Amino acid sequence: MxxxxxxxxxxxxxxxxxxxxxxxxxxxxxxYRYFQTLAELREADVSGELVRAHGYVAPGSIERDVPARSIRFAVQGRPPHEAGVEAAPLAVVYESLEVSDMFKDGAEVVLEGTLHSSTGGAPVFRATNVLAKCPSKFEAQTASAES
The missing domain is CATH 1.20.5 (Single alpha-helices involved in coiled-coils or other helix-helix interfaces)
Incomplete structure (x- = not known):
């Protein structure tokens, strides 16, 4: 040749x-699509598609099922310390017990997985990955704290 x-x-x-x-x-x-807020996720027709969603772990919602090796929790669109009307939280099932130490009530999270309709009508997010975001140590001062 x-x-x-x-x-x-x-x-x-x-x-x-x-x-x-x-x-x-x-x-x-x-x-995956770039992450969406919970409001954007609910409005979009993404059932069964791989998506990323951003939210905050609802206080008191974390349930670890050790025999099933899964964690169930709810995610809301606003941080727990913010006032305002909050839509119903999104139920999440994560098929692993391995999560970051930062994963706790009120933690800011990015979920990767698929959204599924359940028999009761409320959607369930089946997460393949849960990313707990690190809280910022540098908060802006309020106007009253500056004077």
Whole structure:
């Protein structure tokens, strides 16, 4: 085989592999959308799709089921210390007992997984990953604290 034919064959193989990689990346299978707030998640028709959702763990909602190796909890759209009317929290099932030390009541979380309709009508988020965000140590001062 001549040197030119070897180079052409190698270039063709690389081109085919790059084309396959590009088509696999663009079809969206196996990729998450950028995270959404709970309000955006409820409005969108994303049942069964891989999504990321942002919220806060509802106080008193964490239930660890050690035999089933899962954690059930609820997520709300606003931090627990903020006043205001809150929509019904979203039920979450996480099929693992391994969570960050920062995962606790009121923690800010990003959930990765799929949203499913349950038999009772309320949706259930089946999380494949739970990311607890680190609380900021640098809070802005209020106007009364500055004077």
């Amino acid at each position: 001549s040197k030119g034919l070897q180079i052409a064959l190698g270039a063709a193989v690389i081109a085919v592999l790059l084309g396959w990689y590009a088509s696999a990346s663009l079809d969206g299978a196996g990729s």
